Amino acid sequence: MSVGPSAAAARRPALPALTAPADRPFGVYIHVPFCATRCGYCDFNTYTPAELGAGGATPDGWLTALRAELQMAAAHLGEPPPVSTVFVGGGTPSLLGAAGLARVLDAVRADFTLTPDAEITTESNPESTSPRFFAGLRAAGYTRVSLGMQSTAPHVLRALDRVHSPGRAVDAAREARAEGFDHVNLDLIYGTPGETDDDLLRSADAAVEAGVDHVSGYALIVEDGTALARRVRRGEIARPDDDVHARRYELLDRRLTDAGFTWYEVSNWSRPDGECRHNLGYWDGGQWWGAGPGAHGYVDATRWWNVKHPNAYAATLETGALPVADLEAIDAETSHVEEVMLKTRLRTGLPAATLSARERERAAVAVADGLLRADGQSFVLTDRGRLLADAVVRDLLT
Structure with missing residues (x-):
């Protein structure tokens, strides 16, 4: 119907x-x-x-x-x-x-x-x-x-x-x-x-x-x-x-x-x-279209998410409209915070060039504390740092 x-x-x-x-x-x-x-x-x-x-x-x-x-x-x-x-x-x-x-x-x-x-x-x-x-x-x-x-x-x-x-x-x-x-x-x-x-x-x-x-x-x-x-x-x-x-x-x-x-x-x-x-x-910076009830997408500095309930999802599409519940424009500051949050979790590490001077100072402290190690031009979590990854990110962004 x-x-x-x-x-x-x-x-x-x-x-x-x-x-x-x-x-x-x-x-x-x-x-x-x-x-x-x-x-x-x-x-x-x-x-x-x-x-x-x-x-x-x-x-x-x-x-x-x-x-x-x-x-x-x-x-x-x-x-x-x-x-x-x-x-x-x-x-x-x-x-x-x-x-x-x-x-x-x-x-x-x-x-x-x-x-x-x-x-x-x-x-x-x-x-x-x-x-x-x-x-x-x-x-x-x-x-x-x-x-x-x-x-x-x-x-x-x-x-x-x-x-x-x-x-x-x-x-x-x-x-x-x-x-x-x-x-x-x-x-x-x-x-x-x-x-x-x-x-x-x-x-x-x-x-x-x-x-x-x-x-x-x-x-x-x-x-x-x-x-x-x-x-x-x-x-x-x-x-x-x-x-x-x-x-x-x-x-x-x-x-x-x-x-x-x-x-x-x-x-x-x-x-x-x-x-x-x-x-x-x-x-690591890719982009994607999220399709289906409640799915999230991220393209061209825009993040959006669909309506959650399958009935509302189908009903919206029947009207000829995309089933977007809400969206947000990702500004440079938000993009930077998310890049630090996500790339810190990777074994390839967080490129030092993405950090501000203050953040590089914080990274040096984390290295001294045994939570990060310098690997070429990147900072990589140590074994102990992986246990405290969220705290490491918070400290970098303080």
Whole structure:
């Protein structure tokens, strides 16, 4: 059923004319807002069937709206730049199945030109994958898969409200490799209440033994409004401990380093040539169009974000307007702050030339304190500095 323009839609800001710089990588991010269940720690813009209710958004309706947004995006960019990376995230993209994800990629190709070596990634829940699923992804043109593993410890998965069995993520990674994926990532979460050092080490070992070329490791954060936050507030489980987080990070880093992985961003490790190029675009000055409910985009010193609810997203596009909820112009000062924040997290480091004289003085103090090291013309976090990366950035910008 067609939904007419609303007063809220009429108040939404319009994107200015945008021109993507030719000297920066350009990516497309696609947000799939559907999940079978909601994990207790998750505050992402996702919706279960129960939350959408009868008559709510469906995958087919979402895909129709997505095609409309991508067509408008290409027209808005005038001369769409070649796309070097595509990342389908969520939510649970694998709920669409291989055929649905092929249609998503077809929608991107309909209005954008992908470079011959484009990296094309989809996130997947291990429980909604199979050898046939991975074979279908390969046939569609996907080059990289990211799987939510979190842990191999059953009690940790229960605490996180994860529904996949402890060994399923490892099996899925092996299936993806067997179907021809050279680039497979497993996500780990550390610091869950009830987790032990050995739990994390066993999870890291399982990831390595699965033959993947990329591992992401994230400290558990208690986000307001989540089921986990309510359990912590009621005293049912303890709030994650910062000292435990630091020790677990060191354990994970040591185990992955011993296995031949190298950190290239504070929370990401890869084997040679296994870095996620799409995410590097976020951290290292790339630009991208974010499509889908709640997706964020950044082009030509403008950042914007879409309306969150899938129904409102589709309704706005039916009016012929881009589904922009709000936007901001990124001035030189904000751009500088973000460059320092993001590049400090990279193993390639923060170029000294980007810093003011005062900031270089602060960097010298961090070097003396053992938090940064000078590496050619850049400043790079030390092992200890990675544990305190946010504080290092704050001190640099003071």
